Amino acid sequence: MNPSDWRTYLVTQASLSGDRTTPEIVRAAIDGGIDAVQLREKETSARSRHELGHELRELTAEAGVDLIVNDRLDIAQVIDADGVHVGQSDLPVGVARDLLGPDAIVGCSTATVAEARNAEAEGADYLGVGAIYGTSSKDVDDGKDGVGPARIAAIADAVSIPVVGIGGITADNAAPVVDAGTAGVAVISEITAATDPEAATESLVAAAETTKSVATREHSQ
């Protein structure tokens, strides 16, 4: 799938999944209509992520859902992921592009217009921007308060590649993020910590799609 077609994107984090395993959360998200899954799990060992990665590859490949690996290009290669997502302190976008080739999806976390333009110039396929709202589940450069939809609008205007918002996004507050010009919304807690992850995904998909179709209609008038 092209990242511009992503509407919803799940970033995994086992520590928030309660008594469910990460494959169980991912299976529920797939059943709920998720478009992409990022294997993150920064708190676990490379060996654990590698084993989990093989499981998630099987689940996502069957469903036609994109699988992206955070940070580790080697794990992405070994599990045959669709791509990688790198942050500002991970390997540079250009290095990932050179190692993984033109067909791999390479995404990059950016918090400013300058970072976004640089990532696009290095060959990124999409950008993750956040934390949009305050978040408790992911360390972000901009602290706990969130950069807000205005920042994502500025970044989306500055680049021609798709932008995904992340950080504190829920079905209820997704609309301003999509309205700001993003391709879609990425979440951790909203799905992973939900009592019913499948229903939570369905609500998020509905929120992202409704807003998107309204935005598209307004633009075309």
Added chain:
Amino acid sequence: MNPSDWRTYLVTQASLSGDRTTPEIVRAAIDGGIDAVQLREKETSARSRHELGHELRELTAEAGVDLIVNDRLDIAQVIDADGVHVGQSDLPVGVARDLLGPDAIVGCSTATVAEARNAEAEGADYLGVGAIYGTSSKDVDDGKDGVGPARIAAIADAVSIPVVGIGGITADNAAPVVDAGTAGVAVISEITAATDPEAATESLVAAAETTKSVATREHSQ
């Protein structure tokens, strides 16, 4: 160089190098006669390790010294290192071998005979065993007291690939480690924290070579 020809092996750790940079420590170790250098620096970001890796590759390639990257197969590929070193919670030896190919040097940290036999079966070229003596510079499974030269002798007897001892080794206590059947000795502090890293390397090389030639002479009699 074949790992069986290594006598001395430096594992980098910037936090122990005082006001010297890691490339300065490595340059001194090269001048002192080091055979192999492992880029470890677990406390720093992947981006920093990647930048440092390029610097160390230039220094070591000029000198004909092997460069090994700890844990990250992707960084090893990108900087064209000679190989990787993985621990029990990193990517498995077999995965590293498959990704990097038959010419890459693949090493593995092992603390028991069972782990050592497993790593050899998966295709490891050498084993790191430790901590031999107590150490303050590297977290090891066996705690702060060290497994002692007896453990390394048991492991060296159980496998046919070269074994490198690590953990608290100095020029003064290297002899029993080499006598136990190791190819050589790996150090962090002994060189990195030394007032004169080049002289410290020379002393370690002398200790490892003297013991080795005595051991070889005794074996051939």
